[in-house]
Every structure is written in structure tokens, then in C-alpha cells.
Amino acid sequence: MKRPFASVVVLRALSVINTSTVAPPSGVPASSVSTTRRRAALRSFLLFERRSQAFITAENINELIGRYTACADIGLLSIDIDGNDYWVWNAIEVINPRIVVCEYNSAFGDTLPVSVPYDPRFEKTKAHYSQLYYGCSLAALCYLAGRKGYDFVGTTSAGVNAYFVRKDLSAPFKTYTAKTGFHESANRDSRHPNGALSFLPHGERLKQIADLKLVDVTNGTLSAIQELYGL
Secondary structure, eight states, X not given: OOOOOOOEEEXXXXXXXXXXXXXXXXXXXXXXXXXXXXXXXXXXXXXXXXXOOOOOOTTTXXXXXXXXXXXXXXXXXXXXXXXXXXXXXXXXXXXXXXXXXXXXXXXXXXXXXXXXXXXTTOOHHHHOTTSOOOSBOHHXXXXXXXXXXXXXXXXXXXXXXXXXXXXGGOTTXXXXXXXXXXXXXXXXXXBOTTSOBOOOOGGGHHHHTTTSEEEETTTOOEEEHHHXXXX
């Protein structure tokens, strides 16, 4: 009896893991998976979602994913956890997704491969009142993608998510560098100390968090934002 498959893993804001099923892995004909088994698999994974909500860290992500699937060749991994996005993707070993979608912080620009330092208890809403200090740069994701065997194929025009395709499948796609594929975030959801929206334009965001530090993911160097960006 063939085991149920998982083809989508979504790691979303608030660091909660959830899953769904979409299509069989490579080499498994769709016709070989009955509608009944598809529904049974979906029910089991939805049950997993309800019972297995967890704060995601680099230390627990492989165990969390491994609880419900042994299928490494999944179709899609989506990471949007507003903080340790780089470090969690870096830690994932139990799956080898065909496509990865990951949020980036466009305030960090298109050149420096930087991220907030890893903190397993990181929460965007607590890290700084402005809620601008989180995640990593697009360049950091491109660096990690290259190490993991992915090509960068673009971002959303809204400047929030970046898309990567595994190199053995990326031939049909146009690829980009962090600089050529970069888009600034159109969102203006920064906050005042009292929690009210401040609607800062893109060019003003780093000034709010200038005294905080970022780590260069290529060498581990920790530097203040004001030094990195000449503020």
C-alpha cells in the first residue's frame, strides 16, 4: 500500500506550521492515487495542523515536518514567519522542495546578504516597536538558495516574496540576481511606539532601526544597521 504524499508545506506568520496535499511526487502517476486516499490524506494532514501548531525554530523544524511526511521531493515550501526565515530554511534537511517561496525584508536593500541574528524566541512585534526589524535581505536568500541548489526566478511586484526553483527543474525559467530581481515593498505598515501605523516610506525605514544589528550570512559578522548602510 502506497503511503499518502505531501506536496505543500507552508510556514507562515506567527511561526505556525500547516500543510496540505496537492499532487503526487515525481514518478507516481496521479491515477494511482484514488480520490478516497487523497481525501484521507488531506484529512490526516488537516488533523495534524490542528494538533501540531508550534513555534517554529531552526532546532525543531525538521522534526515538525518529519511528523507527517517522509516524502522529500515535495512540490512547494513557503516560508513567511516574520523573523527567522533565513535560519529556518537554512536548517531544513528532511525535504528537498521543487519550489521555495520565502519572504524577504526589502528595507535591507538589494546588495548586502544580511539577516536579523538568529534567536529561537524571535518575535517581530517584540523585536522593535516599528515592526521593521525582521527577516533577511533578498541577497541573503539568493546566497542560501545557491548553496542549497536553487535558482532565483523573481519576486512579487509588491516586494514581499521571492521565488526559487530547484536547479534540476529551473531550465525553462529566466533567472535573476538579487539586484536585477529586486522590488521594494509597497506595504507601509510600520508602527509608532504607541502601536499606531506610521506609514513610513521605504527610504525612511532603516533610520527607525539604525541602532540594531544585522549579521552577514556569508561570514557571520555582526554590524549595526547604521554602519552597514551609512546612516
